[in-house]
Amino acid sequence: xxxxxxxxxxxxxxxxxxxxxxxxxxxxxxxxxxxxxxxxxxxxxxxxxxxxxxxxxxxxxxxxxxxxxxxxxxxxxxxxxxxxxxxxxxxxxxxxxxxxxxxxxxxxxxxxxxxxxxxxxxxxxxxxxxxxxxxxxxxxxxxxxxxxxxxxxxxxxxxxxxxxxxxxxxxxxxxxxxxxxxxxxxxxxxxxxxxxxxxxxxxxxxxxxxxxxxxxxxxxxxxxxxxxxxxxxxxxxxxxxxxxxxxxxxxxxxxxxxxxxxxxxxxxxxxxxxxxxxxxxxxxxxxxxx
Ligand code: ADP
Ligand code: ZN
Numbered sequence: 001x002x003x004x005x006x007x008x009x010x011x012x013x014x015x016x017x018x019x020x021x022x023x024x025x026x027x028x029x030x031x032x033x034x035x036x037x038x039x040x041x042x043x044x045x046x047x048x049x050x051x052x053x054x055x056x057x058x059x060x061x062x063x064x065x066x067x068x069x070x071x072x073x074x075x076x077x078x079x080x081x082x083x084x085x086x087x088x089x090x091x092x093x094x095x096x097x098x099x100x101x102x103x104x105x106x107x108x109x110x111x112x113x114x115x116x117x118x119x120x121x122x123x124x125x126x127x128x129x130x131x132x133x134x135x136x137x138x139x140x141x142x143x144x145x146x147x148x149x150x151x152x153x154x155x156x157x158x159x160x161x162x163x164x165x166x167x168x169x170x171x172x173x174x175x176x177x178x179x180x181x182x183x184x185x186x187x188x189x190x191x192x193x194x195x196x197x198x199x200x201x202x203x204x205x206x207x208x209x210x211x212x213x214x215x216x217x218x219x220x221x222x223x224x225x226x227x228x229x230x231x232x233x234x235x236x237x238x239x240x241x242x243x244x245x246x247x248x249x250x251x252x253x254x255x256x257x258x259x260x261x262x263x264x265x266x267x268x269x270x271x272x273x274x275x276x277x278x279x280x281x282x283x284x285x286x287x288x289x290x
Contacts, residue, residue, distance in 0.1 A: 001019050001053075002050060002052055003018055003051060003055065004016070004053070004054040005017075005024070005055050005057075005277045006042065006054060006057070007107065007276040008056055008058040008059055008104070009059055010032060010077075012030065012031055012032055013029070013030045013032055013038060014028075014029050014276070014277060015028050015030065015042055015046065016280070016281075017049050018278075020282075020285045022114065022115040024274065024277055024278070027277065034081040035082060035085050035090075043091070043094045046095055051095065051097060051284075052284075052288070053285070053287050053288045054098070055107070055279075055281055055282065055283025055285070055286075055287060056087065056088070056100065056102075056280060057106065057276055057279055058102070058103060058104060059074075059103075060074070060075075061077060061148070061151075062101070062103060063075055064106070064149055070084075071088070072087065072088025072089055073085060073086050098287035099287055100280075100283030100286055100287030102143060102149070102283055103136065104134065106136040106137070106279075107275075107279035108126050108276050108279055109126035109137065109143065109279065110279035110282045111274070111275035112124065112227055112270060114282045115271060115282075116271045117271075118138070122140065123139045123221065123222065124226070125152075126229065126275075127210075127226065127227070128228075130181065130182055130231040133153030133180065135151075135217070137223075139222075144221075153177045154169065154172060154176065155175060155216055156172060157175065158174075158212060159179070160209075163205060165179070165184070167179050168184040168187060176212075180209040180210060181232070182232050185206065185232065203241055204241060206238060207244075211242045212249060214246050214266060215246055218254060225258070225264075225265060225267065226266050228266065228268060228269070229268065233269075239266065239267075242266055243262040243266050
């Protein structure tokens with residue numbers, strides 16, 4: 001089966017050709033400019049390769065809820081040229097094949113569920129901590145949508161008493177993204193995360209916030225695993241710190257076999273930055289079943 005995968009990001013569009021086993025044969029990257037300029041380039045790439053279905057994991061906010069009026073649209077994104085853009089409709093019309101559509105981070109989640117660390121599980125959470133925080137949610141054997149996709153990266157957190165930093169999110173003073181994404185680290189400490197690797201207090205505070213969010217994800221979604229990815233999680237010393245804080249904050253309230261060994265419960269992503277494209281291939285597979 002010849003499948004198309006599109007990891008649509010705010011700075012680049014990664015277009016790939018692959019199959020239902022998650023194998024990628026070809027991949028190109030196109031800068032994200034405007035629909036007028038960028039769409040024809042992507043359409044030409046997929047058309048020439050005669051794909052049978054396309055899966056799109058898209059920057060957001062988007063509307064991934066089938067049957068609603070603006071399904072398939074990029075909605076209120078700060079990237080103005082793409083606001084209220086019917087990306088799914090344009091691809092469907094140009095390519096004449098089924099198109100699957102979800103958030104970028106739900107695509108990561110699907111990649112890990114289908115081919116990676118969460119293979120075969122009925123529930124899992126994928127958190128990406130980079131320029132922002134995105135959360136993909138897989139429950140009851142499917143990606144979660146309600147009236148929209150979850151926005152669990154903006155979960156409100158209890159501030160650390162010693163943290164005087166106001167937060168980077170323009171909407172919330174104390175959400176996970178505003179307190180713990182890469183730009184918040186940089187503004188709070190006056191240096192990029194990568195240059196703060198040796199400062200233990202930076203990562204203790206970071207772990208305090210990420211662990212709070214993870215406890216909340218466990219309590220709300222009851223996932224069998226939590227996968228943490230994104231640029232900030234390249235600081236591998238975070239993992240043991242997060243697990244330790246998680247255990248402390250959970251305080252023994254939930255006692256499932258999964259939580260006995262946090263090393264296999266809170267884990268790094270497993271597909272070497274291919275979780276997005278592989279998840280998009282699976283979105284293409286699933287688009288054919290509808
Ligand atoms: P994006 O979220 O834009 O797709 P990334 O996941 O790479 O991309 O996240 C970029 C953010 O992560 C930046 O704020 C950057 O400072 C931070 N970052 C990237 N690499 C590291 C690292 N090795 N250690 C700490 N922070 C990092
Ligand atoms: Zn926020």
